[in-house]
Amino acid sequence: MENVNIINKEVNVVAFYFHSKGMRLRCYPKIMEWNGKRITFTETGLRHPTKKGMRSIHVFDMTDGNADYRLEFDAHQLTWTLISISDMHYGPESYDEKVGFSHRNLHSQFAK
Amino acid sequence: MPRLETVQLPVNDAEPQVMHIDLNSCFATVEQQARPLLRGRPIGVTNRKTEYTCVVAASIEAKAQGVKVGMSLHDARILCPDIICVETDPPKYHHVYQILVNIMKSYSPNVIMKSIDEGVIDFKGTTKVINTRSLEAIGYEIKQRLKDEVGTWMRCNVGIAPNRFLAKQAAGLHKPDGLDIIDHHNLRKILKTLKLTDLTGIAERNEARLNSAGILSPLQFLDTPAEVLRRRVFRSVCGEDWYKRLRGWEVDDHEWDTKTVGRQYVLDEMRPTPESVFARLMYLCETTAIKMRYKGLAARGMYVYVRYASGDYWYERRMFKTTFFTNVEVMRRAALLFNRRPLDEYPREIGVSCYALEPSTINQVSLLDEINRDIWLTEAVDRINSEFGEFTITMASSLEAKGIVKQKIPFGSTRYFELLCNRA
Numbered sequence: 001m002e003n004v005n006i007i008n009k010e011v012n013v014v015a016f017y018f019h020s021k022g023m024r025l026r027c028y029p030k031i032m033e034w035n036g037k038r039i040t041f042t043e044t045g046l047r048h049p050t051k052k053g054m055r056s057i058h059v060f061d062m063t064d065g066n067a068d069y070r071l072e073f074d075a076h077q078l079t080w081t082l083i084s085i086s087d088m089h090y091g092p093e094s095y096d097e098k099v100g101f102s103h104r105n106l107h108s109q110f111a112k
Numbered sequence: 113m114p115r116l117e118t119v120q121l122p123v124n125d126a127e128p129q130v131m132h133i134d135l136n137s138c139f140a141t142v143e144q145q146a147r148p149l150l151r152g153r154p155i156g157v158t159n160r161k162t163e164y165t166c167v168v169a170a171s172i173e174a175k176a177q178g179v180k181v182g183m184s185l186h187d188a189r190i191l192c193p194d195i196i197c198v199e200t201d202p203p204k205y206h207h208v209y210q211i212l213v214n215i216m217k218s219y220s221p222n223v224i225m226k227s228i229d230e231g232v233i234d235f236k237g238t239t240k241v242i243n244t245r246s247l248e249a250i251g252y253e254i255k256q257r258l259k260d261e262v263g264t265w266m267r268c269n270v271g272i273a274p275n276r277f278l279a280k281q282a283a284g285l286h287k288p289d290g291l292d293i294i295d296h297h298n299l300r301k302i303l304k305t306l307k308l309t310d311l312t313g314i315a316e317r318n319e320a321r322l323n324s325a326g327i328l329s330p331l332q333f334l335d336t337p338a339e340v341l342r343r344r345v346f347r348s349v350c351g352e353d354w355y356k357r358l359r360g361w362e363v364d365d366h367e368w369d370t371k372t373v374g375r376q377y378v379l380d381e382m383r384p385t386p387e388s389v390f391a392r393l394m395y396l397c398e399t400t401a402i403k404m405r406y407k408g409l410a411a412r413g414m415y416v417y418v419r420y421a422s423g424d425y426w427y428e429r430r431m432f433k434t435t436f437f438t439n440v441e442v443m444r445r446a447a448l449l450f451n452r453r454p455l456d457e458y459p460r461e462i463g464v465s466c467y468a469l470e471p472s473t474i475n476q477v478s479l480l481d482e483i484n485r486d487i488w489l490t491e492a493v494d495r496i497n498s499e500f501g502e503f504t505i506t507m508a509s510s511l512e513a514k515g516i517v518k519q520k521i522p523f524g525s526t527r528y529f530e531l532l533c534n535r536a
Contacts, residue, residue, distance in 0.1 A: 046146035046263060048207035053501040058204070061146035068147040086147060 004086045009034070011071070011082045019044070026057060029071060034082055037062050059083075118424060121338070124274045124360030125296040131247055132271040132279035133216065133254060136288035137210075138229030139169035142208050143198050145265040155196045156188050168200065172288050211261050215254055230283075232276050247261065247272045251291045276359035279310050284481040296360065303358075304329040321345055332356045373404050373411070374465030377517055382421075383458050387512075394443055394451055394510035395517050396464050401442040405494065410435035410473060411466035414442075416449040421459040426453055429467075437472050438490040439507060 015031035024048065032039045045061035045068065061068060063095040070083040135141060139157040144150045148339050154174035156167040163186050165416045170179040170188070188195050209228055222234040229535060235247060251270035258266045262415030271282030273294040280290040285302070294302055311330060325345045333354070353363045373487065375396040391400045393416075408412035412435050413418040428449040436442060446464050453459075474491070476483050493505045503514060 019213040043148050045148055046142070046204065046207070048204050053504075054499050063148045068149050086149070 004084050006084050007034075007082045008084075009082055011080050013071070013080045029062060029080070032071070032080075032082070034070070037083075039069070041069070121356060121359055121361065123296045123299060126274050126360070127245065128272045128274050128279075128293055128295050129235045130271075130279045130362075131235065131251060132273075132278055132284045133233070134267060134271070135212065135229040136267055137171050137175065138170050138208070139200060139205055139218065140159065140171035140198075140264060141173070142262075143201075145263040146204060148265075150196065150198070151265055154192050155198055156185060157198050157200055158185055159200055161199055161502075166460070179435065188488055191507045208262055208266075211346075212258065215257050215261065216337075217346065219254075220251060224441055229488070230280075232279065248291065250488075251430040255289070257451055267304065275357065275362040277312065277357040277363045278360055281306075284499070294360075298329065299360065299364065300334070301335055306330045310443065313424055319472065328428065335484075348446060349455075352479060354381055354469070370409065370469060372415075372465050372467045373400055373407065373469065374415070374463060375400050375403075376461060376463035378461045380460060380516055389459055390447075390450070391510055391512035392517055393462055393464065394507060395444060395501055395513035396444045396462065397443040398439050398507055398510050400464055400466060401437060401439045402494075404437050404442075404469075404471065405474070405490075407482075408472050409469045410437040411442075411467035411469050412436075414445045414449060414465065415465040415467060416453075417452075417463045417465075418453050418459045420457040421460050422457055424438060426456065428452055431468060435470060439493075442466065443509065483502050 002021050008030075013029040013031070014033055015029075016027050017030045018025050018027055020026070024044040026063055028042055028044050028047065031065075032041070037073060040071065041062040042065050045063060051055050056072040057076060060071040062071060063069065066087070068086040070086075072081045072083055073079070074081070086087050138153050142161070143157060144153075150171075153172060154177060155169070155171045155431075156174055156179060157169040158165045158167055164184050167179060167181060167183050167185055167188050170181055170183075174188070174192055174195055177195075179188045179192050179195065185195075185197055205228060212231065213225060214229055220233050220235050220238045222236070222238075223231060225231040226235070249443060251272060253271065255268055258268055267289040269283040269289070270291040271279040271284070271285055271294070272292070273279040273282050274296075278294045278299070282294045283290070285292045308314050308322055309316070309332060311333075314322070322328075322333060322345060323338075325476075327336055327345070331515065336345070338352050338355035339489065340356050341349070342349065345351055346354065356363045377392055377396055379389065379392065384491075411475050412433075413429065413431045415427065415429040417425065419425050429443075430449060432445065436445060442464075474487055478487070497504050506514065
């Protein structure tokens with residue numbers, strides 16, 4: 001399973017950059033302050049709008065090269081929320097530890 | 113009697129004017145686009161995070177290791193131990209879908225979305241007036257625009273042909289980033305490289321039908337007369353349709369009306385109590401009513417089914433004298449039928465479906481005050497829910513199921529995609 005840590009805390013985004021995707025100039029977060037750390041984003045994955053009732057929410061999937069961050073910007077309240085962090089430890093290991101079963105072993109048995 | 117024009121039809125030698133665009137492993141590619149650390153890794157997109165859930169989309173890397181769409185995650189892990197399971201995120205896919213639709217509509221008003229990740233642009237009538245370039249150049253431009261407007265990881269297949277069927281075949285020739293054209297010059301050459309089951313719409317059973325008539329390859333299929341296909345192979349008008357389809361004549365440009373609206377649910381408990389089953393059924397009724405109102409429809413018929421753990425199937429259906437579209441009415445009528453089910457076994461799957469659909473009379477004031485009050489209440493609740501989010505006001509009888517039953521990504525139609533995204 002993927003290793004996703006749900007944070008759901010308000011954060012400060014202290015620097016932005018602008019990029020033209022298609023016809024419009026859009027604003028993206030560049031540096032985020034969270035938990036006493038400064039995280040500089042190196043790449044934007046995807047920005048997509050969504051709604052909570054009538055409130056417009058912009059969801060940003062960002063990465064700093066070590067982990068993927070999911071940020072939400074509430075266009076009504078003008079706040080940034082860090083929703084989750086998915087780190088590099090992808091793969092079935094963490095899941096296997098939980099269930100006490102390794103598909104790697106099973107795969108190697110089939111290979112034999 | 114076979115129609116004469118069908119029997120005599122040659123291969124369509126018109127200029128290819130239909131473009132089929134197909135995003136590869138759409139959900140998985142969008143997830144890889146959104147999360148750069150997933151790029152180049154085998155991922156499987158699932159509707160739930162459980163071991164035996166179904167993989168609804170697999171990335172190109174996972175497919176290369178044998179993972180197929182529809183496989184259980186458990187089986188996928190055996191084939192590909194490093195597969196990463198990611199849960200579906202409908203608003204993300206909806207955003208990409210909207211961008212794709214906008215790109216396609218900028219070339220022709222005649223755009224038909226076949227599903228969430230594929231659509232057809234019909235250029236007939238627009239070529240000389242608007243698009244002065246070749247369709248091949250437009251195909252490459254669409255690929256580039258998708259990268260510019262969504263992200264650099266996005267890729268799509270483009271197929272160009274005289275009809276929709278051949279355009280879809282062309283789009284599947286060089287995955288994941290191909291652009292192919294099928295016309296009367298290369299039709300036979302391309303069909304020679306394919307198997308019967310490579311053709312869209314020909315699976316094992318149709319293949320067996322064709323084989324029984326001595327047709328073993330797509331080329332033989334192409335050379336078979338329409339009468340043989342109609343009378344011996346398919347034994348229906350489908351034979352003529354296949355004859356035309358393979359020759360590049362358009363037969364798939366039908367628009368089908370909505371015939372039924374419904375929902376099904378595989379129960380999350382092995383031994384559910386009757387109360388919990390009823391709560392889930394009520395939730396399905398509520399969402400079915402919301403879907404009906406979203407489409408502006410009302411139903412007269414109600415169908416309820418239960419599939420039991422032993423594999424037995426029970427259903428009850430009834431036509432009512434009056435139409436219905438409110439939550440309460442759908443629930444009341446479904447409960448009426450559902451309470452007649454046998455109680456000998458534990459149910460595994462339940463479903464509710466409304467049929468005999470007609471345009472809703474929600475705007476028509478009734479002579480009966482009770483009916484008016486019901487309609488006005490439904491309208492008020494719908495307005496509040498659209499303002500503050502789905503299920504802000506909801507039925508108490510389905511409350512238990514709210515956090516458990518989730519609307520998931522559909523495989524095919526995009527009819528309720530907006531509604532699904534609002535709920536997500």
